[in-house]
Amino acid sequence: MSERVKPLDVYRLLPGTNCKECGYDSCMAFAYKLIQREAKLEQCKPLFTDPKYESARKKLEELLTPPVRPVVIGVGDNAVTIGGEEVMYRHELTFYNPTVFAIDVHDEMPEDELIARVKRISEFKIERVGQVYRLDAIAVRCTSGNPAKFAECVRKVVENSQLPLILCSLDPKVLEAGLEVAKERKPLIYAATKDNWKEVGKLAQKYNVPVVVSAPGDISTLKSIVRAFMKAGIKEIVLDPGTFFGEGQLADTLDIFTMIRRAAIEKGDKELGWPLLGIPAVVWAGKDGASLSEAEKIELAFMESILCSMLIERFADILIIHTLDTWSLLAPLTLRQDIYTDPRIHPAVEPGLKKLGNPNEWSPVLVTCNFAITYHLVRNDVEGKADAWLLVVDTGGINVESAVAGGTMTADSIAEAMKEAGLEKVVKHRAIIIPGLAARLKGELEDATGWDVHVGPRDSAGIPEFLRKSYWVREGVYGVKSPSENAPVVLTSSNIKEHYSLRVPLAEANVSAWIVVLGTKGKTLEEAIKDGEVSGDAVAQCLDRTGIANLVKHRKLIVSEDLKDLASDIASKTGWEVAVGPKEPEKMVDFVKNFKI
């Protein structure tokens, strides 16, 4: 296998002056960036302006050219690069340029049908785990054999889409007619064959466009045309070794694709070191679309989907596809996304505080990691079902379970993320929900932040139900500002808003107190009273369960005005003196502050 270029190999050929014109501190740093393909050789201006570096520059250009040379189709933001690969298998390094999907149209389509199809191709969009799938190019086929008709068709496509184009005809006159219309778009021309290669090669040179060399099943002819083109100075070539479909032929197709890629990467065969074009649309060859039944169309689209996927697996850099059905394109698009994800980088999202729906100052705060798949799962599971804040902790793109085990999600890292997000100012409560898979961090996180930590479900699909059925303050005693045995005792419900409306302002006003939470399962006192769930007995049992009597010397209980009518019942059942304070939390803070034990 050809050796990968090392930074030192590159560094030796750079000027070595560390002048920083490239934007990096040293020539060595620039060499590293070149190897990673994060910088372009042109950034080193001395190499291109000082004649004494000319020979080194040429060597560098050669050295940095990957075994499968890149080819650019189109211009501007819509241009696509194909090829540029260095390895046979992604795990050896990474793949750089995802397979381009080009959908076909032809010049005998009725105008309205053509324009509608072009628009559908251009607007096609599917979102999956935060990435948007689109189709990349349009292949305009000449079926009429008429240059003027083809040119008119190309003109309509150009007027209705910004996507890169492939102009398809074996007749150089037809290709030239299309090129005259679309030359500013730098289309790929298809194809030079053993019969027309001289004329088509001249077109590629005249219009400075990439060209497909097609020799189905004949590598020797393919190589000899490529050799002639390279000798003539044609700089961008794409190989079409033939896409055969049918009994026994599929294996041949995949073998030829593999053989060519192996020759380029492992044997350094420069004539085969160009991107590969596959044509899954061959499954439709010879079929008259209008006379096909629905069942036949589905069967062909299904076969085309499989062929697309197999060709992506076997190194195809660009595909010409006929089917425009989402269901048929979904599998190959998903496969492409998976294969072309850089294995050196964990798919991650930006950490920080995100909105799920339209959260407000009382909405729950959920914690998750910044592994892209987890993040998007949580988002998909919650959005539309609940409004919440999502605190995304930087775990280096690692999922929750591994991040907790590996120490990239800790109580400290969550506390730090809470601080960075300014969570105390975003919400008025002090409750945070950690994933079930991070349950072991609960105690430490409570100690580190003073917030109440709730353990959510292990599976994010359970979050909406958890929020509806389990997200409230637990029954118990909560101390505010290290209360003493003489501090006042206040009763609240377990409703998040009602509870923290009192607890947070008390803490901010520096008032020491004990808060006893009555288990109302998230209901406010008013709601629980209305449902007949609050009584002297219920409060007496709550005081017993919480053990508040062991924490204070006095027996005085402050309740809000909601419990005014139950005050004497509570007093008689608990044996505590009951003081009725105001309903409004702000006034209650003053009431507690000035309360005399």
Ligand code: SF4
């Ligand atoms: S511009 Fe060229 S010579 Fe200057 S530091 Fe960068 S690599 Fe070195």
